[in-house]
Amino acid sequence: MSRVIEVPATLDETGFETLVEAVRAGDLGEGGPRLLLDARQVSWVSPYGLIGLLAIGQAARQRTGLAPLIEPPDDSEVRSYIDRMDFWTAAADIFEMEAPSTRRHGEVDKLLEVTSIRSHEDVHRVVEHVKDRAQRILINRLQYPRPSVIHFSVMLSEVCQNILEHADSIGWVCAQRYHWKRRLGKDVVVLAVMDVGIGFEGSLGAEHARRYGESWSASAALEAAFLNGESRFRDPGRGQGLQAIRRQVIKWNGAVRIRSGDAMIARVPDWDDTPELQSGLPWFPGAQVLIVLPEHSGGGG
Amino acid sequence: MRSPAVAHTELFSYLVTRHTGRAVRSGIERELAKFDRAVLAVLDMRHVPVIDFSCADEVVAKLVVHGPEPGPGPRRFFLFRGIAEHHLEPIECALSRQGLAAAGESVTGDPMLIGSIERVVETAWREIWAAGLVGAAALATRLDVSEAAAFGLLAELDARRLVIRDGDRYVSFGRALEDARRGGAG
Numbered sequence: 001m002s003r004v005i006e007v008p009a010t011l012d013e014t015g016f017e018t019l020v021e022a023v024r025a026g027d028l029g030e031g032g033p034r035l036l037l038d039a040r041q042v043s044w045v046s047p048y049g050l051i052g053l054l055a056i057g058q059a060a061r062q063r064t065g066l067a068p069l070i071e072p073p074d075d076s077e078v079r080s081y082i083d084r085m086d087f088w089t090a091a092a093d094i095f096e097m098e099a100p101s102t103r104r105h106g107e108v109d110k111l112l113e114v115t116s117i118r119s120h121e122d123v124h125r126v127v128e129h130v131k132d133r134a135q136r137i138l139i140n141r142l143q144y145p146r147p148s149v150i151h152f153s154v155m156l157s158e159v160c161q162n163i164l165e166h167a168d169s170i171g172w173v174c175a176q177r178y179h180w181k182r183r184l185g186k187d188v189v190v191l192a193v194m195d196v197g198i199g200f201e202g203s204l205g206a207e208h209a210r211r212y213g214e215s216w217s218a219s220a221a222l223e224a225a226f227l228n229g230e231s232r233f234r235d236p237g238r239g240q241g242l243q244a245i246r247r248q249v250i251k252w253n254g255a256v257r258i259r260s261g262d263a264m265i266a267r268v269p270d271w272d273d274t275p276e277l278q279s280g281l282p283w284f285p286g287a288q289v290l291i292v293l294p295e296h297s298g299g300g301g
Numbered sequence: 302m303r304s305p306a307v308a309h310t311e312l313f314s315y316l317v318t319r320h321t322g323r324a325v326r327s328g329i330e331r332e333l334a335k336f337d338r339a340v341l342a343v344l345d346m347r348h349v350p351v352i353d354f355s356c357a358d359e360v361v362a363k364l365v366v367h368g369p370e371p372g373p374g375p376r377r378f379f380l381f382r383g384i385a386e387h388h389l390e391p392i393e394c395a396l397s398r399q400g401l402a403a404a405g406e407s408v409t410g411d412p413m414l415i416g417s418i419e420r421v422v423e424t425a426w427r428e429i430w431a432a433g434l435v436g437a438a439a440l441a442t443r444l445d446v447s448e449a450a451a452f453g454l455l456a457e458l459d460a461r462r463l464v465i466r467d468g469d470r471y472v473s474f475g476r477a478l479e480d481a482r483r484g485g486a487g
Contacts, residue, residue, distance in 0.1 A: 120320035127317050127351065150351055150387040157317040157353040165319065236399050237358035244354045244394065 001032060002069060007039040011049030013257070013290055016056075021282040023056055028064050035060035035068035037095075042073040047174040048192040048290050050087055051114055054172050055194045057094040059285050062196065067096040086113035090172055111137055111175035111189060112156075118170050123160045126173060127153050137177045141187050143296040144252070151248055152293075158241035159193045159289055166232060167197025167286055184271055186295040196286035200225055200260040203232045218261030219279040226258060226265050245291070254293040260286065269294075305339035305378065305465060307481040308332055312344060312360075316352040322359025329364060339376045339465070341477050347383030347408060357391035358398075365396065365403050365462075378462050380474045381405040384413065392416075404463055404474055412475065414463065425454040429464055433476035436469050 003026045008015035019037075028035055037053060057068045070091065073079055082088070091097065093116065111133050115126055134152050138144040156173070163171030175191040197203075200221035208224055209216040224230040226246060231239030242258075246267055249256045255274070257266040263279040266272075271294070310329055316322065333340055342364075346352070352360070364379055381392070384405045396403055396416025404426075405413045412430045414423050428443045429435050435443070441451035455471050458464045465472040472480075 120318040123318050124315060124321070128315055147387055153315075153317070153351045154353045154391065157351070158355065161318055161353075161355055237362050237395060240354040240358065240394055240398060244391070 001034065002036040003028060003033040004036045004038050007037055007042050007053070009041050009043045011039075011042050011044065011052065012046040013048050015049055016052040016288070017281065019052065019056055020284045023060065024282050024284075028060055030063065030065060032064055032066055034064060034066040037068060037070045040071050040074045042078055043075050045073075045078060045082065046178075046192070047085075047114075047176050047190050048194075048288070050082065050085060051090075051172040051174050051192050051194050052288070053087075054090055054094055054114070055196050055284075055286065055288065057091070058170065059196045061094060062285075067094070070095045070097060084113075085110060085174065085176070086115075090114045090116045093170075111177060111191070112173060114172055114174045116170060116172055117160050117163045117193075117195075120161075120164060123157055123164065126160055127157050130156060130175075137189060138293075141177055141295070142189060142293065144293075145296075148252075155245050155248055155291070156191070158245055159191070159291070162241060162287065162289070163193065163195045163197070166200070166203040167195035169195045169197030169286060171195030171197070171286070180294075184294055186297070188295065189293040191289075191291040191293070193289040193291075194286065195288075196284075199286050200258075204230060207232050207234065217263065217279065219263035219265070219277055222258055222260055222263055222265040223277065249291060249293070252293050252296075254291060256292075257290045259284070259288040259290075304480045304484060305341045305376075305477055306336050307478060308336065308340050308342045310342065310344050311348065312346050313348045314350070316349050316356040316360060318353070319355040319359055322356035322363075325356075325360050326364055329360075333377055336375060339378070341378045341380060341465070341474060341481070343380045343382055343478070345382045346385075346388055349383075349388065352388050352391050354391045354394060357388075357395040361392050361403060362395040362399055362401055365401050366399060376462060378465060378474060378477075379403055380478075381415070383408050384415070389415065402461060402463065422454055422457055425451070426458055426463055429458070429471055430473040430475055432473070433479075434467075434470050434472050436471070440471075 005022045005026055008018045060068045112130050134149045138148045160173055171194055173193045177189050180188050201218040204221045204224055212220050226242050229239040229243040249267055253269050255269050255272050257264055262281045262283045265277050266274045268274050268276055333342055381403055385408050392415050400417045402414050402416035402418040405415050414426055437448050437452040437455055441448040459466045465477055
């Protein structure tokens with residue numbers, strides 16, 4: 001038996017939350033029912049939404065022990081985009097499906113296709129692979145200064161390593177340039193990274209939970225890591241990665257949001273109205289990171 | 302004093318991920334363990350296009366902090382060469398987080414101290430680099446401070462392994478490298 005969950009037509013960070021809530025209400029437990037994600041109505045998908053499908057599929061698989069199913073979008077443009085982003089290669093490891101599509105339909109302003117992160121070699125591959133595209137997109141389209149390519153590579157490395165160091169699980173990364181006509185009237189690069197591992201609360205718990213007592217929670221863990229640079233390790237050299245990402249995003253007047261468990265923390269720029277800290281969201285394992293880097297409009301970089 | 306041995310290591314490629322950093326550091330430590338006397342390790346970063354914060358912690362900060370403290374065993378000194386603008390932030394951050402400092406040279410060969418260091422101590426270090434070799438009295442004159450103050454600065458630089466002590470004189474890494482070249486050390 002399958003539990004059919006309809007994927008929202010607009011699959012971005014808001015659509016992801018809707019989907020998480022729907023899956024949670026679907027009452028999936030060990031041994032079934034099997035999840036079927038019905039994405040036929042999807043008319044727009046962001047990198048966050050795209051790897052969100054993988055995260056939700058993997059979480060359901062972990063919970064039920066059954067490979068979930070997925071119905072691809074009907075819309076030919078969305079299908080074409082998903083093909084170009086190489087979604088099906090990663091999806092084949094999670095969903096029960098036919099052989100993944102290997103079609104390629106011309107160029108897209110992708111920085112990075114959907115890529116699974118399992119090991120440090122994957123992080124190396126991602127960082128080295130992205131260099132030329134980052135140069136083309138960050139410098140030519142977003143008007144960032146030349147060193148931004150290196151800063152972006154470092155950011156990518158640190159955020160991907162977060163999966164390896166703290167999640168104890170597989171994760172995915174994906175990045176693309178868009179024109180945010182309505183939201184910002186500018187080009188942006190959107191970088192999404194997700195895993196369905198132990199999350200910040202689980203990762204930092206052993207080292208920090210006792211100190212916080214009853215106030216220990218997913219939001220406390222996110223604040224500890226994101227704002228204070230605390231880490232699961234006693235090693236004082238740890239915990240720099242997220243801090244560095246935050247600093248760099250601030251320099252570029254970008255946004256970063258990290259969702260973990262039932263909480264979300266954000267660095268909110270003047271052009272965004274996301275709350276800086278939310279709790280009480282539908283619980284979801286691991287960590288889900290969204291970084292938005294807007295086109296440069298003068299000043300330092 | 303017998304000049305320290307000199308060990309050159311060229312670092313290549315992308316220094317990203319903690320795993321890579323650990324592997325690089327282990328390789329360097331294995332090499333340094335072969336020396337039975339003080340050694341100046343010169344780590345050349347000219348061919349490192351990217352270093353991330355994790356790798357900077359593993360390769361730079363942990364090498365600096367793990368060096369032998371006073372006691373038995375040869376001392377190890379580190380000079381990071383070919384430091385470009387894009388290396389600076391991760392290295393600076395990794396060192397400062399633990400109150401550490403390391404000696405470096407920019408891609409154009411300019412000496413620099415990276416990390417957590419008081420301005421007056423850095424000024425003293427630059428004077429020593431320029432002079433090559435000084436004692437407390439000479440440094441006091443150069444800095445226009447008392448000899449006791451100069452001695453305090455030298456003691457701090459010595460404790461942090463940013464200069465090489467030779468009796469009551471203190472040698473810059475630049476001078477030690479020149480001496481090694483002339484003497485064929487390393």
